[in-house]
Amino acid sequence: MGLLEMLSASEIFAQVLSFFLLLFLLKLFAWKKILNLLDQRKEKIRSEFEKIENSKLEISKLKADYESKMLSVHEQTEVKIREAIEEGRKLNAQMRKQAHEDAQDIINDARKQVKHEISQVQEKLKDRIVDIALDAARNVIQEKLTEDGDRKIVEDFIKEMEDV
Numbered sequence: 001m002g003l004l005e006m007l008s009a010s011e012i013f014a015q016v017l018s019f020f021l022l023l024f025l026l027k028l029f030a031w032k033k034i035l036n037l038l039d040q041r042k043e044k045i046r047s048e049f050e051k052i053e054n055s056k057l058e059i060s061k062l063k064a065d066y067e068s069k070m071l072s073v074h075e076q077t078e079v080k081i082r083e084a085i086e087e088g089r090k091l092n093a094q095m096r097k098q099a100h101e102d103a104q105d106i107i108n109d110a111r112k113q114v115k116h117e118i119s120q121v122q123e124k125l126k127d128r129i130v131d132i133a134l135d136a137a138r139n140v141i142q143e144k145l146t147e148d149g150d151r152k153i154v155e156d157f158i159k160e161m162e163d164v
Contacts, residue, residue, distance in 0.1 A: 132160050 136157045 129161075132157065 136153060
C-alpha cells in the first residue's frame with residue numbers, strides 16, 4: 001500500500017490519460033505501419049517456408065530422378081557387360097574355329113608333303129633296286145655260273161637290300 005499512498009488521484013488520472021493519448025497517437029500514426037511491417041514479415045516468413053517446402057519437393061523429385069537414372073545406367077552397364085561377354089565368347093569361338101581350320105590345313109599340307117616325300121623316296125628306292133638288280137645281273141653275267149658263285153651273288157644282293 002505504500003505505493004498507492006504516494007500517488008495522488010490527479011497523477012493517476014494524468015498517467016491514464018497520457019497512456020490513452022499515447023495509445024491513440026500510436027494507433028493514428030504508427031499502428032498501421034507496425035501492423036503492415038508485421039504482416040510483411042509474416043508474409044516473408046510464410047513465403048520462405050513455401051520456398052523451403054518447394055525446394056524439398058524439388059530435391060526429392062531430383063533425387064528420385066537421379067536414382068531412376070542411376071538404376072537405368074546400372075542396367076545399361078549390365079547389358080553392355082553381358083553384350084561384351086557374349087561378343088567375347090563369339091570371338092573366342094571364331095578364333096578357335098579359325099585356329100582349328102588353320103591347324104587342319106597345316107596337317108593336310110604336311111600329309112601332302114609327306115606323301116610327296118614318300119613317293120620321291122619310293123622312286124629313289126625303285127631306282128636303287130633297279131641299279132642293284134642291274135649290278136647283280138652284270139655280276140652274274142660276268143662271273144662264271146657256279147653254285148657257290150650264285151649263292152654269293154644272292155647273299156650280296158640280300159645284304160645290299162638290307163642296307164637299303
